[in-house]
Amino acid sequence: MNPLDGRLAAVFDSVADGVTVLDRSGRIQFANDTAAQLLGRSRGSEVVGMSGADLFAEYELLESDGGSLDMNLLPTRRAFAGEDAPEMVVRFRSRNGGGDRWSLIRARLLAGGRTEEDLVVTAFQDITSLKRSEERLRVLAEASAILGESIDYQATLQRVADLVVPRLADWCVVDVLEWTRGVTRAAIAHADPERVTLAREAWVRWPADAARPGAVHEMLSRQAPMLVAEVTEEILRSAAQDDEHLDVLRRLGMGAVLVVPLEARGDVLGALTLVQAESGRRFEEADVELVAELGRRAGAAIDVARLVWETQENARLRDEFIAVASHDMRTPLAAVRGYAQLAQRHLDRGDTPDPGALARWLRDIDGSVDRLTDLVSELLDATLVRAEGAVPLQLTHLHLGDVVREVVSQHEPLAEGHRFVIEVEDPEPQGTWDAPRLGRVLDNIVGNAVKFSPDGGEVRIRVGRDGDMAYVAVTDHGIGIGPGDRELIFNPMYRGRNAGGVAGTGLGLAGSRRLVELMGGAITVESRLGDGSTFTVRLPIEPPAA
């Protein structure tokens, strides 16, 4: 007793909305293909004759925001109850997973001759993509607010991850590239704390390596968002480092993975990873765009936090530098003032100090003024080097071996456990260089060789010629420098962090490199962790063109 003829059914099949017609007993009299598809079937004819309750049994029906739904509010029931054109948004959660869907439901009573002949026509408009984009924008707005709240980015990144789960994904992981430590896991979120622990342990126990870089490292090397739309058993097998690891990866139940860069000013500062797992959801094109934007905002927040830290650290280093420099100046100043006052007192008392003592005092005053002058030059050099300003060179003709011997003679009495060996090629390299500055650079390098070989041992200094360059190579057998740190040690900030209070007014390696470059040369380092280092200063025999 189908009240609708075939042509009308064809019309309904061609509309975008799902349409059903129910009778008072709750039986489906008609459903178009769209309605069937919204409920996980393919053809409307498949569901005709079924009870509406049976058909919806596979779904949990919820309020739009996810709260529980009073079934009497469903428009179909309200239409049967006589309400005129009721409508509402209902959220469908499949009991088989796959993510929630939203429908705007409208119903209208088609009154029959008798009450039992009444029918209700219900239209379902799928507004899932609208709801999802609303949700994405909300998450983005809330995440931006969190990121802007504090410059403690470790804390804010965890809050952002907690925000993303479960609204956009089942897992959210944030990895940050740290200068000195490589990739560190800054945040991890999942609804189940036990799973978070499992994932954390797996990250520590099976770290990504060159052979099995994992999605994060692959994205970091490609520097572009990476989507694994469907995580297959094959992918898990290729990522697993052993059987136990494979077991853990399987238990994490990853269905889809999306990794985007944390970007700021063209640099990739880390990775934001979202994983769909037990919810059965998958990523859409719009998810990729949104998460990429979230990655940029998180990247900008990290960048700002680091700039603030760097500025504060620079200010702290400058203060410390000034404190140490003024300390170092006070001692020779005390000698100059002391001798002047002492001489004055002797004169006042009419007792002239003996000529031997007087000569010594004057010599000490002169020596103190020399020390002060050196300190002022060092201070100025360090300041100019820091400010990237011009440092005028004072070039004189020098024997490189002499400069080296002078520097070593100052370190020898202070470094008891070390043995200095100087090898100078014959003929000794000579050139036109800035003597005090070259001395300071070598002093810095020899000082480091001593400082970073705490167990003592040989410090070998080779002086030679290589084409039109002269070189000084300083080799120690100390703690060495890891591959990741080899360039970083020339960074002024890096020096600040590990030199601490013993900084002195020294230039550090950053300043040394710059002074050598000003002289037309270069400093390079070769090292193996635990095996010592060789710093080589190369200088042109001919002075650089002015």
Add this chain to the structure above:
Amino acid sequence: MQTAQNHSPSAESHHRPRVLVVDDDDALREIYVDALGGSGYDVRGAQDGRAALELFETGWIPCVAFLDLRMPGMDGWELARRIRADERWQHVRIVVVAAHFRIDREAAEIGASAWLQKPFDLGRLEQHARTLCDC
């Protein structure tokens, strides 16, 4: 082994108040010893904490010790700690004489009676010696 310097070994030295100067800088030590000696004190100099303690052990205990802080060997912090820990030396007053940026805090931490930041007027050295030896 460091040696203590004796500025004016005279027969009546025990009548004069004893003052010790501990500084690793030879020039400064000479200046302070000369200045205080010229003002009538029985002054000795020591290059570091160890030399100062050796002097104490001979029974030569000063009423005031002028201490530099940063010195090779036993530094001023350690010397102050040893003086405070030994009951025979409780009456020794300490004046910190250093180039330190935060000398006031350092002086308070080691329980010094006063501090002088280098460079300073030599008259202040005598002023402290006079005040602290009188009590």
